[in-house]
Amino acid sequence: MNIAVDAMGGDFAPQNIVAGVAEALRQNGPIARLYLVGNRDRVQAELRRHGPVDPRIEIVHASEVIAMHDPPVQSVRRKKDSSLTRAIDLVKRGEADAVVSAGNTGALLTAAHLKLRTLEGVDRPGLAVVMPSPRNMFVLMDAGANLEPHAINLVQYGIMASLYAQQILRCAKPRVALFSIGTEEMKGNELTLEAHRLLKQTQLNFVGNIDGHDLFADMADVVIADAFVGNAVLKACESTMRVAAGWLKEELRRNPLRLLGMLLAQGAFKALKRKADPDEYGGAVLLGINGICIKAHGASSPKAVKNALRVAAEFVEGQFNEHIVEEIKKFHAQIQQSPIAQPPLSATA
Amino acid sequence: MNIAVDAMGGDFAPQNIVAGVAEALRQNGPIARLYLVGNRDRVQAELRRHGPVDPRIEIVHASEVIAMHDPPVQSVRRKKDSSLTRAIDLVKRGEADAVVSAGNTGALLTAAHLKLRTLEGVDRPGLAVVMPSPRNMFVLMDAGANLEPHAINLVQYGIMASLYAQQILRCAKPRVALFSIGTEEMKGNELTLEAHRLLKQTQLNFVGNIDGHDLFADMADVVIADAFVGNAVLKACESTMRVAAGWLKEELRRNPLRLLGMLLAQGAFKALKRKADPDEYGGAVLLGINGICIKAHGASSPKAVKNALRVAAEFVEGQFNEHIVEEIKKFHAQIQQSPIAQPPLSATA
Numbered sequence: 001m002n003i004a005v006d007a008m009g010g011d012f013a014p015q016n017i018v019a020g021v022a023e024a025l026r027q028n029g030p031i032a033r034l035y036l037v038g039n040r041d042r043v044q045a046e047l048r049r050h051g052p053v054d055p056r057i058e059i060v061h062a063s064e065v066i067a068m069h070d071p072p073v074q075s076v077r078r079k080k081d082s083s084l085t086r087a088i089d090l091v092k093r094g095e096a097d098a099v100v101s102a103g104n105t106g107a108l109l110t111a112a113h114l115k116l117r118t119l120e121g122v123d124r125p126g127l128a129v130v131m132p133s134p135r136n137m138f139v140l141m142d143a144g145a146n147l148e149p150h151a152i153n154l155v156q157y158g159i160m161a162s163l164y165a166q167q168i169l170r171c172a173k174p175r176v177a178l179f180s181i182g183t184e185e186m187k188g189n190e191l192t193l194e195a196h197r198l199l200k201q202t203q204l205n206f207v208g209n210i211d212g213h214d215l216f217a218d219m220a221d222v223v224i225a226d227a228f229v230g231n232a233v234l235k236a237c238e239s240t241m242r243v244a245a246g247w248l249k250e251e252l253r254r255n256p257l258r259l260l261g262m263l264l265a266q267g268a269f270k271a272l273k274r275k276a277d278p279d280e281y282g283g284a285v286l287l288g289i290n291g292i293c294i295k296a297h298g299a300s301s302p303k304a305v306k307n308a309l310r311v312a313a314e315f316v317e318g319q320f321n322e323h324i325v326e327e328i329k330k331f332h333a334q335i336q337q338s339p340i341a342q343p344p345l346s347a348t349a
Numbered sequence: 350m351n352i353a354v355d356a357m358g359g360d361f362a363p364q365n366i367v368a369g370v371a372e373a374l375r376q377n378g379p380i381a382r383l384y385l386v387g388n389r390d391r392v393q394a395e396l397r398r399h400g401p402v403d404p405r406i407e408i409v410h411a412s413e414v415i416a417m418h419d420p421p422v423q424s425v426r427r428k429k430d431s432s433l434t435r436a437i438d439l440v441k442r443g444e445a446d447a448v449v450s451a452g453n454t455g456a457l458l459t460a461a462h463l464k465l466r467t468l469e470g471v472d473r474p475g476l477a478v479v480m481p482s483p484r485n486m487f488v489l490m491d492a493g494a495n496l497e498p499h500a501i502n503l504v505q506y507g508i509m510a511s512l513y514a515q516q517i518l519r520c521a522k523p524r525v526a527l528f529s530i531g532t533e534e535m536k537g538n539e540l541t542l543e544a545h546r547l548l549k550q551t552q553l554n555f556v557g558n559i560d561g562h563d564l565f566a567d568m569a570d571v572v573i574a575d576a577f578v579g580n581a582v583l584k585a586c587e588s589t590m591r592v593a594a595g596w597l598k599e600e601l602r603r604n605p606l607r608l609l610g611m612l613l614a615q616g617a618f619k620a621l622k623r624k625a626d627p628d629e630y631g632g633a634v635l636l637g638i639n640g641i642c643i644k645a646h647g648a649s650s651p652k653a654v655k656n657a658l659r660v661a662a663e664f665v666e667g668q669f670n671e672h673i674v675e676e677i678k679k680f681h682a683q684i685q686q687s688p689i690a691q692p693p694l695s696a697t698a
Contacts, residue, residue, distance in 0.1 A: 181581065189496045190497060211584055212585040213584045229577060229578055261612070262614055264609055266610075267600070
């Protein structure tokens with residue numbers, strides 16, 4: 001398979017991107033060709049730092065860069081020769097099977113949506129992320145793509161994320177939950193109440209609402225949320241981990257006894273850090289797009305880039321998008337047959 | 350001052366409620382009379398366990414209890430003699446200056462809104478909670494009251510929560526931020542974009558958007574969010590702390606060396622636990638209601654109840670609601686004068 005990588009996207013680009021690519025290729029996975037898209041000179045300079053250049057790498061020059069805080073829609077329109085849009089063009093032309101970028105999330109969403117379009121039957125794409133749970137992992141979707149969703153979008157996210165949990169995380173019968181402000185069915189806002197009603201009609205293993213308190217209680221393998229809430233929750237969890245680690249470190253350094261304790265127990269701290277490290281989870285996946293798009297986070301380390309490439313390869317190998325189209329088709333056929341979901345009879349009937 | 354306490358509300362009522370009340374009164378604060386509202390026999394039995402009954406306590410019998418998962422609106426309507434509604438009645442009749450309940454949040458919101466009404470100039474009440482930040486604390490509002498807010502509601506929350514930070518948390522010039530999915534002004538959904546525009550026109554010390562990543566970065570003393578997002582973030586942070594502590598404990602117990610380290614450093618763990626303990630922060634405050642309403646969390650310990658009583662007393666002493674009315678009045682006068690906020694000129698003008 002061929003993968004296109006936006007070499008210039010991210011807080012530490014191109015260095016971390018190129019380093020991650022080099023690491024991934026050393027592991028000899030299924031990648032036949034890896035397009036590094038970006039400023040040729042800068043990418044070449046970075047590549048040289050990692051020894052002989054792997055023959056699978058091909059640099060595709062792009063003269064522009066969409067910065068992390070550029071306005072998404074305008075920058076995609078204006079910077080026609082940006083590394084991000086050029087990388088997506090490779091997927092559009094069928095030269096690459098997937099694209100990986102650690103750049104501007106909004107620009108990636110915009111360009112992917114605009115150039116690749118959505119999959120047949122999918123109304124709006126959404127961003128799926130993997131989060132750790134006590135026993136395993138769960139998929140949170142949408143983590144920030146579709147800011148004014150309708151209930152039907154959330155249902156489609158449930159279908160796509162359930163397939164993610166099943167196919168990529170190897171979860172046999174994913175439990176799908178709807179994020180709300182309480183577990184009771186009647187709790188929520190207009191959007192979640194309607195989504196709840198629709199989700200009950202699907203073939204999904206829908207387990208009802210969960211709220212923030214249950215997030216890590218191993219009650220669901222898929223958590224559906226609207227983009228604003230998903231983004232808020234994801235980031236709030238990350239900053240809570242960070243601030244708690246900071247506070248603990250401060251407290252541990254307050255006296256020599258505690259410091260000694262910290263040294264003796266440092267294996268435990270490292271294990272926890274690994275468990276909570278977003279770099280381990282390979283980035284977010286933009287699902288519902290006619291093409292595999294992986295968004296590594298902005299501050300991606302080489303390890304994060306390597307893991308994003310691993311995830312991209314898994315999606316390509318599993319023919320993931322073909323399965324989404326099938327599942328969405330089944331869902332639409334089923335709700336057409338279901339008497340509950342039919343529009344109410346008109347007054348003249 | 351007189352305080353009414355819902356003795357039967359909460360997961361551990363009446364025992365923890367009565368214990369918290371007994372503890373609070375032992376500290377000899379400003380409370381002249383404390384109404385314990387609930388089943389007389391059960392409250393009396395609990396009281397007996399704490400030695401001679403404080404003469405400031407008066408039991409007000411209520412024959413019914415609104416359970417934690419009762420549907421809010423219906424239960425307030427049907428259970429006319431519930432401890433929760435009877436406690437609010439005491440505030441309504443002017444016999445109590447504030448009400449404290451650890452019971453059903455939705456029922457408390459409903460009953461308070463219905464019986465006490467909103468303060469002059471306030472359109473919708475909201476729930477304010479205090480969260481720890483690296484240097485101090487910040488106020489998050491709305492944490493779950495108003496599920497379909499308009500932008501003007503969020504602005505009023507900013508005004509009320511800013512007053513909270515100033516008057517109760519002793520923050521001289523509170524920095525007010527709007528919770529969104531990114532710090533840039535153009536990031537957000539329709540609601541936050543409009544709220545952002547309005548907040549810029551207020552006299553508040555508005556510092557712009559923050560997102561989940563900045564939550565504990567000491568960038569704001571007040572964080573405004575809609576109820577769904579505020580509730581999601583609050584609970585997600587709490588469960589992240591809980592799950593991280595659980596994982597760390599598990600890792601620390603994996604071998605004797607780590608266990609020894611944990612013992613040596615236990616002071617640090619305890620300090621962190623205290624910092625993150627919601628019981629320390631005295632519960633949520635329902636702001637915008639014509640009466641002081643404190644919502645202690647459902648699983649409140651006696652300490653949490655005691656701290657909720659302390660917060661209630663602070664709000665009463667500070668004549669907090671009178672200040673809200675003044676500030677809201679100033680805001681409305683100011684936006685009427687401001688040319689930006691006036692409706693656009695009509696075509697015929």
